[in-house]
Amino acid sequence: MAIMITDECINCGACEPECPNTAIYEGGVQWTWGDGTSLTKVEIDGGITVDGKAPQPPISDEFYYIVSDKCTECCGFHEEPQCAAVCPVDCCVDDPDYRETEEALLAKKEWLHAAS
Template sequence: MALLINDLCVNCDVCAPVCPNSAISQGETIYEIDPRRCTECVGHHDEPQCVVVCPVECIVPDPAHPETREALEIKFRLLTGAEE
């Protein structure tokens, strides 16, 4: 499933630069993750890099966007043009 930044976000700006899919951007009050671009770093890294660098642990699975690992892999290929 895509990830979500909750209201514990302190706008530290460490998550956006590490996102390989450019899925993270500054929202009106806190950073936001675009679920259409978030692959939880599947295809790029072993674990979501935003979660790794977040100092306040405010990035959690988004229950509104459940996805299997296979779906995340397909999304990765579509976003990057990677071949199977």
């Protein structure tokens, strides 16, 4: 499963630099698929292809947020999700809407960081 940031976030930013997939962004900031990954283009819902550098709308305007499709819970990098490990208020928690097996998370890691 992916990790999510709850509305108890104090916007300290401790989590953002810890993410090996660059899946964490400050509230109100646009994100891209290519940030911190090797993705140059991505096929999304309905077969639409998106450029890896194309800005995507922020998921939250108020708090730091995690792009679930880029989150691997740090599988293949660390023993535990680093955002949760450094969060001073414990607001980086499992996202019940994104349940994935360890195998799926490792496959996502390989997809995000495939050799160009």
